Amino acid sequence: MTLNELTDHVSQLFAKTFGRPPRWIVAAPGRVNVIGEHTDYNDGFVLPMAIEFYTVMAADLSSSSSSSFFDTLFKETAQIEVSQPVLRGDPKWSNYIRGVIAGFQQRGEKIPALDVLVHSTVPLGGGLSSSAALEVSTATLLETAIGKKVDPVEKALLCQKAEHEFAGMPCGIMDQFISVMGRKNHLLLLDCRSRRTELVPLDDPSVAVLIMNTNVKHELTGSEYPTRRRQCEAAAKILGVPSLRDATADALEAAKGKMDPVVYRRARHVIGEIERTVHAAEGVRASNWPTVGQLMYASHYSLRDDYQVSCPELDAVVEIAKAIGVTGGVYGCRMTGGGFGGCCVALVKADAVEAISKKIAADYKKKIGIEPTIFVSRPAAGATVIKS
Numbered sequence: 001m002t003l004n005e006l007t008d009h010v011s012q013l014f015a016k017t018f019g020r021p022p023r024w025i026v027a028a029p030g031r032v033n034v035i036g037e038h039t040d041y042n043d044g045f046v047l048p049m050a051i052e053f054y055t056v057m058a059a060d061l062s063s064s065s066s067s068s069f070f071d072t073l074f075k076e077t078a079q080i081e082v083s084q085p086v087l088r089g090d091p092k093w094s095n096y097i098r099g100v101i102a103g104f105q106q107r108g109e110k111i112p113a114l115d116v117l118v119h120s121t122v123p124l125g126g127g128l129s130s131s132a133a134l135e136v137s138t139a140t141l142l143e144t145a146i147g148k149k150v151d152p153v154e155k156a157l158l159c160q161k162a163e164h165e166f167a168g169m170p171c172g173i174m175d176q177f178i179s180v181m182g183r184k185n186h187l188l189l190l191d192c193r194s195r196r197t198e199l200v201p202l203d204d205p206s207v208a209v210l211i212m213n214t215n216v217k218h219e220l221t222g223s224e225y226p227t228r229r230r231q232c233e234a235a236a237k238i239l240g241v242p243s244l245r246d247a248t249a250d251a252l253e254a255a256k257g258k259m260d261p262v263v264y265r266r267a268r269h270v271i272g273e274i275e276r277t278v279h280a281a282e283g284v285r286a287s288n289w290p291t292v293g294q295l296m297y298a299s300h301y302s303l304r305d306d307y308q309v310s311c312p313e314l315d316a317v318v319e320i321a322k323a324i325g326v327t328g329g330v331y332g333c334r335m336t337g338g339g340f341g342g343c344c345v346a347l348v349k350a351d352a353v354e355a356i357s358k359k360i361a362a363d364y365k366k367k368i369g370i371e372p373t374i375f376v377s378r379p380a381a382g383a384t385v386i387k388s
């Protein structure tokens with residue numbers, strides 16, 4: 001479904017639910033990270049792109065004092081009293097929305113009561129940033145409703161804060177930044193220290209980005225993510241640097257004896273991954289797809305062996321893709337996002353997409369016993385106001 005078709009659909013759903021057409025429609029995309037995993041909270045580089053899957057919100061002013069957010073997936077309404085400071089509450093999914101409203105209130109904005117229909121095509125729990133899409137969509141709706149734009153960096157940080165404080169997930173800045181700042185046909189090279197961004201064109205029609213959802217989600221992410229963050233901080237402390245961005249592979253080797261072996265491996269991943277990300281961006285600029293592909297495999301193995309955030313299902317997809325190889329049209333493949341399930345991303349020859357998808361689906365089913373979901377996305381635009 002194109003964004004236009006999706007918008008029409010959501011507009012109709014709003015009319016059916018609230019009995020009148022919407023006054024505003026906004027959309028914010030999910031993302032896939034091409035390379036640069038678990039580097040954002042280490043002040044490193046990431047190279048994500050927004051995908052053609054969106055959280056769309058259609059809205060109008062409400063005649064009541066509280067806002068109603070009806071979510072079409074959960075088929076339930078979150079009532080949020082906006083005349084007072086918004087706090088955490090039920091249902092659980094509404095906390096992403098609540099956190100963003102609270103962020104606007106803390107900036108001194110008075111938020112009007114709204115009737116909102118929320119409809120998302122970003123798969124939930126697939127590691128494609130459905131939560132960032134929900135946050136950024138909310139922020140974009142609030143900007144539209146109050147008639148004031150927030151600076152894009154501030155907006156992304158406000159959404160990240162919502163995730164920290166209202167969803168209890170101590171994420172980095174990647175997901176919210178790309179959902180705000182994505183650009184059609186471009187990857188976003190983000191320096192997570194300076195927050196400087198560079199758009200890297202990915203518009204070569206001969207290559208495609210394939211996204212493969214393992215359709216498993218191991219419930220480890222909650223506890224493992226903060227543990228990884230702490231291990232990285234511990235490594236930086238031993239190395240005497242503010243963050244692993246400032247560490248070198250040589251310094252790490254020299255300090256190996258002073259470090260817990262697990263902490264050492266975590267740091268080895270991060271230091272190597274930051275370097276791979278910068279090289280991959282150069283590879284994309286030069287359309288050097290085999291090099292980018294090799295860096296993607298190296299990233300996966302490092303996440304699997306040193307960072308230990310992969311799982312058998314993600315490894316299976318990568319091994320199947322690797323076996324197809326460049327001759328079969330696959331340049332590279334890796335897990336993407338936080339890990340422990342969710343999706344893999346592959347860079348492939350555009351004219352081989354169908355054959356590759358079929359082969360991966362069949363082999364994955366044979367090996368794991370479940371169907372993966374496989375799709376292609378061009379790099380999409382970040383958050384947009386469709387009707388204002």
Ligand code: GLA
Pocket residue numbers: 036037038039040041171172173174175337338339
């Ligand atoms: C999650 C977080 C991001 C990032 C990735 C790993 O998606 O939300 O900030 O840390 O994991 O790269």
